[in-house]
Amino acid sequence: MKFKAAVLLLALELILGLILAGCCHGALQVGFYRGKCGFADVEAMVAGVITAQFLRDPTIVAALLRLQFHDCFVNGCDASILIDGINSEKTVPPNLSVRGYDIIDQAKAAVENACPGVVSCADLIAIATRDAVFLSGGGRYEVETGRRDGLVSIAQNVSILGPKISAPEAIAGFADKGLNATDTVLLLGAHSVGVTHCSLIKDRVYNFQGTGSPDPAMDPFLVNILRSRGILQIDQQLGMDPLTTPIVRNLAGEFDFPTRFGAAMVKMGAIGVLTGTQGEIRRSCRATN
Ligand code: HEM
Known part of the structure; x- marks a missing residue:
């Protein structure tokens, strides 16, 4: 009897776990910006910018994918890679060939114009990358949002896996x-x-x-x-x-x-995210407020 109850409990936990796994990682959620920017649709605005960019240069998909990887693997997905400065993350050798900063700037300009101080740069990276993957024929996935931007970007924090590892x-x-x-x-x-x-x-x-x-x-x-x-x-x-x-x-x-x-x-996009009142929503993706 006890055994049956334990198995039932385990099955329930498993089902709950699966439901939660399909829903959201931590405090992130699909559609976080719904209703947060007046009548404007944040994800549609970003899609507009990315589509225009993609038509000009389809290699932005590669740029954005790598940008998101290099952001998420250092200090979590907090847009720390976007910060300018003589000793910021983008100055280290593995990041010198990272591209796509200007694309995020354009997406940021679009959303700031509609609702200043609402959409994080960290979320813009995730949304923009998803859109570019979709446009290049890689399938569409629901992106989770609700990230906040980090306050720290230091070259010494960068430790990115090298191409010759096993x-x-x-x-x-x-x-x-x-x-x-x-x-x-x-x-x-x-x-x-x-x-x-x-x-x-x-x-x-x-x-x-x-x-x-x-x-x-x-x-x-x-x-x-x-x-x-x-x-x-x-x-x-x-x-x-x-x-x-x-x-x-x-x-x-x-x-x-x-x-x-x-x-x-989506799983990579949830690494070490800042949510709630952590971090900030940057005014410019290239500098902390
Ligand atoms: C063990 C992990 C990884 C290693 C060692 C690695 C290494 C590299 C290296 C050495 C390059 C070439 C950079 C250059 O030409 O200067 C590269 C390019 C690239 N990586 Fe990775 N990478 C890894 C994981 C990832 C992940 C997780 C993603 C995204 C999900 C990614 C996306 C890309 C893309 C899209 C490019 C081409 C970028 C462009 O064309 O601008 N990589 N990677």
């Missing part, structure tokens, strides 16, 4: 941020839309709609990984290491890469 090192680095091995593989799928400097191996790979895959339903990134033809050394490692090969195979076989990728982006 798969176990990558998994450990992501685990540090609460992401599991499958999230690691999924998020590294972002490299299928990137450009990388020649010294780091190759020039450009497929976009989300990619070509060259033997099975059109299969994500080209995963296909390349399985053939050990990833762009960066770490991408190749995923297809060779016994820890990650089964994950890559499963993802490649099961197949709903865009949805799974979106879910992993």
Whole structure:
């Protein structure tokens, strides 16, 4: 009897956990800005800016994805990477090739114009990246919002994983941020839309709609990984290491890469966020108030 009750309790906890996991991470929520900017729709305003930018330059998807990763992995997703200054995060070598600051400035200008001091720069990064992924054919995911902006951006805080790490090192680095091995593989799928400097191996790979895959339903990134033809050394490692090969195979076989990728982006977007009365809503994304 006791055993039955325990099993029932466990099942209830599991169901509740699943519901909550699908709903929101911590204090973040889908549609946080609904009704907070008069009649204006914050996400639609950002989408307008990103669509115009994307039509001019579709590589903004790669810029924004990397910007969000480099923001979230240092001090949490608090827009600390956007701050200008002689010793701020953006001055360190791995961040020198990060792009997209001007895009966030434009999104910020649009929302400040409609309702000053309401929308955080940290949320703008998340919304803008989601929009760019969608425009590039990577599927649409609901983005959670409610982040506040950080007050600190110091070069010495930046410790970003290097391109020559092993798969176990990558998994450990992501685990540090609460992401599991499958999230690691999924998020590294972002490299299928990137450009990388020649010294780091190759020039450009497929976009989300990619070509060259033997099975059109299969994500080209995963296909390349399985053939050990990833762009960066770490991408190749995923297809060779016994820890990650089964994950890559499963993802490649099961197949709903865009949805799974979106879910992993939402998870990454929840790392170390500031909410409620923490931090601030910056007036300019490039400086604390
Ligand atoms: C182990 C983790 C990771 C490592 C070691 C890594 C490393 C790198 C390196 C070395 C580059 C090339 C930079 C350059 O050419 O200067 C790059 C580019 C890129 N990375 Fe990653 N990365 C990692 C994870 C991620 C994640 C989680 C995302 C996003 C979800 C991401 C998105 C991108 C994108 C989109 C580019 C191309 C950027 C552009 O074209 O401007 N990376 N990454």
